[in-house]
Amino acid sequence: MGTSEAKAADRALRDLDGMLPDLASLYKNIHSHPELSMQETRTAGLAADRLRAAGYEVTTGVGKTGVVGLLRNGDGPTVMLRADMDALPIQEATGLDYASKATASDREGKTVPVSHMCGHDMHVTWLAGAARLLADARAAWHGTLMAVFQPAEETAEGAQAMIADGLFTRFPKPDVILGQHVMVGPSGTVAGRVGPITSAADSLQIRMFGRGAHGSMPQASIDPVVMAASTVMRLQTVVSREVAAAEAAVVTVGVLQAGTKENVIPDEAIIKLNVRTFDAGVRARVLAAIERIVNAEAAASGAPRPPEITTLDSYPLNVNDGAASKRVGNAFRAYFGADRVRETGPAPASEDFGSFGSEWQVPSVFWFVGGTDPELYAKAKEANRLNEIPVNHSPKFAPVLHPTLQTGVETLVVATCAWLSA
Ligand SMILES: [Zn+2]
Numbered sequence: 189m190g191t192s193e194a195k196a197a198d199r200a201l202r203d204l205d206g207m208l209p210d211l212a213s214l215y216k217n218i219h220s221h222p223e224l225s226m227q228e229t230r231t232a233g234l235a236a237d238r239l240r241a242a243g244y245e246v247t248t249g250v251g252k253t254g255v256v257g258l259l260r261n262g263d264g265p266t267v268m269l270r271a272d273m274d275a276l277p278i279q280e281a282t283g284l285d286y287a288s289k290a291t292a293s294d295r296e297g298k299t300v301p302v303s304h305m306c307g308h309d310m311h312v313t314w315l316a317g318a319a320r321l322l323a324d325a326r327a328a329w330h331g332t333l334m335a336v337f338q339p340a341e342e343t344a345e346g347a348q349a350m351i352a353d354g355l356f357t358r359f360p361k362p363d364v365i366l367g368q369h370v371m372v373g374p375s376g377t378v379a380g381r382v383g384p385i386t387s388a389a390d391s392l393q394i395r396m397f398g399r400g401a402h403g404s405m406p407q408a409s410i411d412p413v414v415m416a417a418s419t420v421m422r423l424q425t426v427v428s429r430e431v432a433a434a435e436a437a438v439v440t441v442g443v444l445q446a447g448t449k450e451n452v453i454p455d456e457a458i459i460k461l462n463v464r465t466f467d468a469g470v471r472a473r474v475l476a477a478i479e480r481i482v483n484a485e486a487a488a489s490g491a492p493r494p495p496e497i498t499t500l501d502s503y504p505l506n507v508n509d510g511a512a513s514k515r516v517g518n519a520f521r522a523y524f525g526a527d528r529v530r531e532t533g534p535a536p537a538s539e540d541f542g543s544f545g546s547e548w549q550v551p552s553v554f555w556f557v558g559g560t561d562p563e564l565y566a567k568a569k570e571a572n573r574l575n576e577i578p579v580n581h582s583p584k585f586a587p588v589l590h591p592t593l594q595t596g597v598e599t600l601v602v603a604t605c606a607w608l609s610a
């Protein structure tokens with residue numbers, strides 16, 4: 189970290205301590221008022237209010253509920269900071285006094301519990317805090333800051349919705365795009381890497397067609413239950429037999445549905461599966477293998493027509509640019525000290541953050557901020573029980589407020605200053 193970077197970051201972060209009580213109450217406010225994907229109007233309103241109060245030009249309704257704040261502060265690079273805003277249809281079981289009791293109507297019109305069990309409430313709070321601190325310290329840097337609050341990360345729609353709504357044409361092209369996620373890890377630490385940071389994810393629905401008949405007369409049927417069962421077993425060979433030892437992939441069948449009654453052979457079966465990969469070539473091979481196996485198993489059963497394969501959602505591979513992530517890593521090590529900055533492997537989680545950089549052809553960097561009580565983490569690690577700490581999407585996912593809140597604001601400010609103070 190150069191001296192001007194350090195000076196700008198220090199100047200901006202001078203006021204962070206005094207701001208923490210306000211940020212904690214913003215966090216609790218958003219946490220107890222979670223909103224499902226593409227319904228984030230209240231959260232977006234809070235974000236927009238904060239940006240306006242800090243002096244940003246604010247555009248709302250980008251990709252339905254997205255918010256873009258611009259702070260033009262003289263010549264220099266443009267840095268885009270992104271936070272996602274949506275919550276999940278999960279009944280919170282953290283027992284916190286600010287736990288969510290909210291419900292909402294999902295797309296099928298069903299009433300579902302809603303909670304921030306992925307920590308996007310933390311992301312919104314971090315970005316609101318960093319945006320304010322950088323605005324107040326604008327004398328210490330120059331360039332353009334672009335704060336983006338994105339809808340619907342959990343459904344892989346939000347980034348695409350903002351892009352489709354003109355993100356790339358209505359706003360300045362950034363020189364770098366930065367994003368972060370709260371994860372299991374000691375609070376107060378940061379983890380990152382060069383290269384793939386989160387996996388590509390593809391969810392498929394497969395309809396397999398047979399011919400129904402009375403259960404007593406299998407000869408009159410083409411049994412989709414056996415067809416689907418055989419397909420599920422054969423799909424296990426994609427990773428075990430077609431992916432090399434040094435490569436990685438996950439193929440999980442999460443849904444297998446057929447039939448209504450024990451003595452009726454149904455007409456069709458449904459399989460829903462999820463694929464995770466860390467390399468474009470491996471992804472293409474795995475998806476092709478699935479298609480080949482599904483079609484061949486249907487043919488082996490004598491199916492009356494080929495299976496229908498539908499993509500349910502698709503998250504891009506999220507790849508950290510080499511030079512940009514080194515710049516971020518150096519700035520983090522200089523500010524936090526090397527012991528608080530960890531190197532991580534690629535996470536088998538997925539993120540649509542990668543779409544912004546890959547489609548706009550802008551280097552992007554994504555990192556993880558620890559949200560686990562450091563003492564609890566150390567004890568769990570010692571006892572080899574790290575996998576018992578509730579992870580994102582668990583109904584008990586509960587990042588500790590301090591110093592998680594502070595660290596995530598610091599990371600955004602420090603990384604931003606690595607570009608805007610040169
Ligand atoms: Zn999530």
Ligand SMILES: [Zn+2]
Pocket residue numbers: 306307308341369580
């Ligand atoms: Zn998330």
